[in-house]
Amino acid sequence: MGQGFDTKSVHVTMKRKEGTPTKVTPIHQTSAFTFQNLEDIENFYNGEREYLYTRVGNPNTDELGQAVAKLETAPTGLATSSGLSAIMVGILSIAQAGDHIVASEDLYGGTYELLANELTSFGIEVSFVSFKNDLENAIKENTVLLYTESITNPLLRVENLEKIVEIANKHNLKTMVDNTFATPYLVQPYRLGVNLVAHSATKYLGGHSDITAGVLAGDEELIAKAKTKTVNLGSNLSPFEAWLTVRGLKTLSVRMERHVKNAAKLAEALAEHPAVDRVYYPEYVSEQGNGAIVTIDITNKADISTFFESLDWIKIVATLAGVETTVSYPIGTSHRNLPELSQQALGITKGLIRISVGIEDAADIISTMKQALDQAKK
Numbered sequence: 001m002g003q004g005f006d007t008k009s010v011h012v013t014m015k016r017k018e019g020t021p022t023k024v025t026p027i028h029q030t031s032a033f034t035f036q037n038l039e040d041i042e043n044f045y046n047g048e049r050e051y052l053y054t055r056v057g058n059p060n061t062d063e064l065g066q067a068v069a070k071l072e073t074a075p076t077g078l079a080t081s082s083g084l085s086a087i088m089v090g091i092l093s094i095a096q097a098g099d100h101i102v103a104s105e106d107l108y109g110g111t112y113e114l115l116a117n118e119l120t121s122f123g124i125e126v127s128f129v130s131f132k133n134d135l136e137n138a139i140k141e142n143t144v145l146l147y148t149e150s151i152t153n154p155l156l157r158v159e160n161l162e163k164i165v166e167i168a169n170k171h172n173l174k175t176m177v178d179n180t181f182a183t184p185y186l187v188q189p190y191r192l193g194v195n196l197v198a199h200s201a202t203k204y205l206g207g208h209s210d211i212t213a214g215v216l217a218g219d220e221e222l223i224a225k226a227k228t229k230t231v232n233l234g235s236n237l238s239p240f241e242a243w244l245t246v247r248g249l250k251t252l253s254v255r256m257e258r259h260v261k262n263a264a265k266l267a268e269a270l271a272e273h274p275a276v277d278r279v280y281y282p283e284y285v286s287e288q289g290n291g292a293i294v295t296i297d298i299t300n301k302a303d304i305s306t307f308f309e310s311l312d313w314i315k316i317v318a319t320l321a322g323v324e325t326t327v328s329y330p331i332g333t334s335h336r337n338l339p340e341l342s343q344q345a346l347g348i349t350k351g352l353i354r355i356s357v358g359i360e361d362a363a364d365i366i367s368t369m370k371q372a373l374d375q376a377k378k
């Protein structure tokens, strides 16, 4: 079998020892697995047979974890109930009470809340800093982890992962990167030396806005610890959602190719529009392209309510990365609970709109966006 990215993403197949030779992996929609006898139970605990109880492990969730690990070029992976739970068990595999984490200040809003409100209550200390300017200064005696996103949300800053790994190695720290926006199609952080890569598979990996799931890929030792956390905290993924996510993975490459192409065209078209103050779109992410999200700021030149009311077939949602073009309003949703000073400092304004560019005809996306901006123009 070929080892190209596209080939790997299409040929997601678990190893199957016996049974009906189905082309597609069946859904193991079961909460538990049966045993022949007492010896068989012992065999589970000594590793001679797999599967006991779905919270502890299931063929479909294993298939997803391994498939994403392969795309990330990591030795192993783990599927979890959501992107946030993947981030949580990933961090807990590295940090415990008394430890300190340096996190980027411009994280996904939900991740910010997990770190700021929940992990701190476990006794884990977190500093949020600009990774561009203050990263090394923020490292303390008890720092164990540097945490960031490969492309940040919603302002699409592209992180210099090589530099972060270099700093981490110098101080003997672990690194963890949320690769949701880039996907392994664009960036493979593990290849650059990052220890753990987290995904909200709810987004591009699933790709169809019909599941909530997470995946973690990375160092064997850390994934083993994260797996124990997943079992003990009950943050396992359901077999059916794992199955749907694997189905999504098979078209990751072709979807991303179109998403990225359409996003580049839209970013270019909106840059010239008189109702737009600023377009955020990365200059360079990778040879495969510069991402599929375009963020615009229309605070000064347009009426934000009119814009949202003039979108025709483009839907308003609090998510991203489906095949349909959608828009979201960060200050009203994902970044609502960020302190106001941080919102201002980061540039999350009242007129900031995040566009998740879909796989429709680029001309339709551009003309629909343009007419909404025309109507909203002050």
Ligand SMILES: *Cc1c(COP(=O)(O)O)cnc(C)c1O
Pocket: 082, 083, 084, 085, 108, 110, 111, 149, 153, 178, 180, 181, 199, 200, 201, 202, 203, 212, 213, 214
């Ligand atoms: C959506 C998202 C998450 C959280 O994922 P869930 O699947 O909603 O738990 C984390 N990071 C990023 C960048 C996201 O976009």
